[in-house]
Amino acid sequence: MGHHKLEHFAENLTFPNLFQVSYEMLKQEGFALRGRWAEHFGNSNPITLELGCGKGDYTVALARIHPDRNYIGVDIKGARLWRGAKTAHEDHMDNVAFIRTRIELIEQFFAPEEVSEIWITFPDPQPKRANKRLTCERFLGYYKHFLKPGSPIHLKTDSQELHEYTRDEVIPEGHYTVEYATNDLYATPAEVHPDIPCLVEAQMTQTFYERMFLAEGKPITYIKFRIN
Ligand SMILES: C[S@@+](CC[C@H](N)C(=O)[O-])C[C@H]1O[C@@H](n2cnc3c(N)ncnc32)[C@H](O)[C@@H]1O
Known part of the structure; x- marks a missing residue:
């Protein structure tokens, strides 16, 4: 393991904004902030999750905008x-x-209706293991437990397969409504389509992986849907 990695793990323990709990602790005591995130933030503003956030630069960028x-x-x-x-x-x-x-284990961290929005950004597409995909019915079932009714879920991915799987297999089977879906997000610039407001939010900032894929000339897919 790299020297920096060990230093970063040690520094992680000092950050008041980073929570990590062992599986045993979760099972025995549960997560202390479950149902009490408003106390942590000092307000009851809506909560957005970014799942599979990697370096967290999208989370930070969205938080600066909102x-x-x-x-x-x-x-x-x-x-x-x-x-x-x-x-x-x-x-x-x-x-x-x-x-x-x-x-x-995400359900352990949030009480019912504690979360108002989810972004799933460039998750591993898991071509061989459908039940590991972050938009499969199993995972959507976890999210349902803590999302407010009608909350949006956004998926941005370079994987056309994951996009089509979510759009054509998962969503039509369940109780979901698609608000917008595109195989090439940036082919429809938000400024020339004020009639599609979600394009603004999807295009206004990019994740670390998204910037790499865009530099390679890969189209980025995007879907916004809601659990009914
Ligand atoms: C391709 S990276 C994308 C990172 C970031 N969203 C971006 O776009 O720059 C996928 C991330 O998902 C995380 N990940 C994948 N499956 C996960 C799981 N089941 N639980 C937690 N994290 C997961 C990985 O650790 C990795 O950081």
Whole structure:
């Protein structure tokens, strides 16, 4: 393991905005802020999650754009989360937090109706294991437990397969409404389509992986849907 990685893991323990709980602790005691995130943030502004946030730069960017909302980035990789947690801490961004966990355990961290929006950004497409995809019915079932009714879920991915799977297989089977879907997000510039307001939010900032894919000339897919 790299020297920096160990330093980052140690520094992670000092950040007041980064939460990591062992599986045993979760099972025995539960997560202390479940149902009490408003106390942590000091307000009851709506909470947006970014699942699989990596370095957390999208979480931080969205939080700068919307200081009237709270943002929580979730990932299993502590060395990546370090980046976002450090920036948010140094910049005194009180509306940002991070959770280091497997998303399979996400229900343990939020009480019913505690979350108002989810972004799923460039998740591993899992071509061989449908039940590991972050938009499969199993994971959507977890999210349903803590989302407010009608909350939007956004998926941005370079994987046409994951996009089509979500749009054509998962959504038509369940109780979901698609608000907007495109195979090439930036082919429809938001400024020339004021009739599609969600394009503004989807195009206004990019994730770390998204910038790499755009530099390679890959189209970015986007879908926004709601659980009915
Ligand atoms: C391709 S990266 C994308 C990172 C970031 N969203 C971006 O666009 O720059 C996928 C991220 O999802 C995380 N991830 C994948 N499956 C996960 C799971 N089941 N639980 C927690 N994190 C997961 C990985 O650790 C990785 O950081």
